Amino acid sequence: MRLFHERPVLAAELLTETLKIPLPDYDHAAVESGDLNQVTPTELRADSVIVFRKKQPDADPQPVLAVVLEVQRRRDADKRWSWPMYLISLRTRMRCPSILLVVCPDPAIAHWSQHPIELGHPGLTLTPLVAGPTEVPMILDPREAAEDPELAALSVITHADTPQGPDILNALLTAVHDLDPHKGALYADMVRAALPPKIWEHLENLMQTETREFLSDWARDNVAKGKAEGLAEGKAEGLAEGKAEGLAEGKAEAIFAVLSTRGLAVPDDVRAAISTCTEPDQLDAWIRAAVTVESARDLLDT
Numbered sequence: 260m261r262l263f264h265e266r267p268v269l270a271a272e273l274l275t276e277t278l279k280i281p282l283p284d285y286d287h288a289a290v291e292s293g294d295l296n297q298v299t300p301t302e303l304r305a306d307s308v309i310v311f312r313k314k315q316p317d318a319d320p321q322p323v324l325a326v327v328l329e330v331q332r333r334r335d336a337d338k339r340w341s342w343p344m345y346l347i348s349l350r351t352r353m354r355c356p357s358i359l360l361v362v363c364p365d366p367a368i369a370h371w372s373q374h375p376i377e378l379g380h381p382g383l384t385l386t387p388l389v390a391g392p393t394e395v396p397m398i399l400d401p402r403e404a405a406e407d408p409e410l411a412a413l414s415v416i417t418h419a420d421t422p423q424g425p426d427i428l429n430a431l432l433t434a435v436h437d438l439d440p441h442k443g444a445l446y447a448d449m450v451r452a453a454l455p456p457k458i459w460e461h462l463e464n465l466m467q468t469e470t471r472e473f474l475s476d477w478a479r480d481n482v483a484k485g486k487a488e489g490l491a492e493g494k495a496e497g498l499a500e501g502k503a504e505g506l507a508e509g510k511a512e513a514i515f516a517v518l519s520t521r522g523l524a525v526p527d528d529v530r531a532a533i534s535t536c537t538e539p540d541q542l543d544a545w546i547r548a549a550v551t552v553e554s555a556r557d558l559l560d561t
Contacts, residue, residue, distance in 0.1 A: 261449050263328060264290050264517050264550060266409040267309045270326050270360060277394040280358070283323040285311035289521050292551045305345050306330050307550070310353060322355040329361045331372050339376050343385050363391040364417045364453075392417050399426050404434035412446050416453045419462060428462055444509050508534075510542035514558070517549040525555045532559060 263269050267288040274280040289312075293305040307328040312320035327345045331338070342359055350357040363369035369391025376385040395417040398404050404411035411431045418427055431450070435443030451459055511533050518525055525533075536542055548561040 261513070261546075262409045262412055263307055263309065265445075265513070269407075269409045269413070270309045270328055271311070272407070272410060273362075273390045273394070274326070274358075274360060274388065277390060277396070278360075278388050280388060282311065283356075284313055285323050286314045287312045287320060290517065290550060291521065305349075308349060310355075322353045325349045325353045325355055325357040327357065327359045329359070331361050331363050331368055332365065333368060334371050338372075342387065343376060343378055346385070359385070359387045361387045361389045362395075362413075363389055364419075366392050369393070392421075397421075397423050397427055399423065399430050401430045401433035404430040405437065408434055408438070408446055412450050415450050419454050419458045424458075425462060442509070442512070445513055448509075507537045507539070507542060510539070510546060511536070514542070514545050514549050517546065518555050521549075523552075523555050529555050529559060 267290050271282055271288060275282055288309055291308045291310050293308050305327045309326045309328055310322050311324040311326075313323045314320050327342070327349055329338070329342070346357045346359055361369075361372045363372050369389050372387050372391075373389045376387070377383075378385060395414055396410070397418050398407075398411045398414040404414075408431065411427075411434060415424070415427050415431050418424055428450075431446065435446050438446075454462075514533055515525060515530070533542075533545060536545075544561050545558050548558055549555075552558055552561075
């Protein structure tokens with residue numbers, strides 16, 4: 260989910276390029292609160308909500324499309340009831356069309372998620388839009404990965420357990436090698452945190468034993484030696500000894516990126532408090548809270 264927070268238009272790419280769903284013209288996309296409680300008293304919380312807005316000549320940007328984004332890793336019968344409510348509540352709140360996009364790394368879960376949901380009223384059926392292994396492309400070219408590192412990271416997460424998994428990871432690591440080190444570490448953190456431990460260990464073992472391009476300086480130093488574990492778990496060791504300060508800076512940048520994407524201003528004192536924090540657990544809590552807080556200053560109460 261952090262991939263979409265880093266770059267909300269990734270949702271648009273999945274919808275238009277892989278699922279062939281036309282979108283209305285928009286100027287801006289931002290992650291918004293996943294709380295969908297305005298309509299019904301039962302607590303509803305989507306994994307994420309992305310709203311596309313169109314600029315208006317003499318008014319605030321107008322919502323033209325709202326997307327309920329769900330990451331589904333297992334069968335959950337309750338979602339057959341809650342997903343329609345997500346759309347109804349979001350549509351009412353934003354006063355614009357709303358759609359449901361479900362990201363499923365597992366092909367069986369993707370197939371399950373695609374089943375139409377009959378709502379009872381004649382002709383009223385919800386068919387979730389699903390981005391599964393068939394829809395998410397395998398990005399094997401480092402140059403292509405460099406053009407869209409978020410999609411490349413999603414490609415690793417989706418196809419990690421396939422024979423092409425190591426090559427897809429190689430493409431991502433080669434691409435992020437040329438990024439800012441903290442930014443590259445952030446993508447590695449996202450991928451490792453999203454993968455089951457056994458799959459990551461398998462990829463890590465391949466990196467240590469096979470002669471691939473990902474045995475570059477960045478991959479060898481930060482992944483192949485197992486130092487990514489410190490980053491994924493938020494430990495002070497970071498990617499290598501003495502990198503705790505760099506890890507904290509990377510997490511702080513992630514917080515500022517989320518707040519910026521949501522259009523929230525960061526006062527100087529709040530920026531200073533986040534930038535100087537060296538506690539990984541506190542930084543992780545702020546990253547999660549940054550997605551839903553109403554103002555940047557509210558983070559300091561987390």
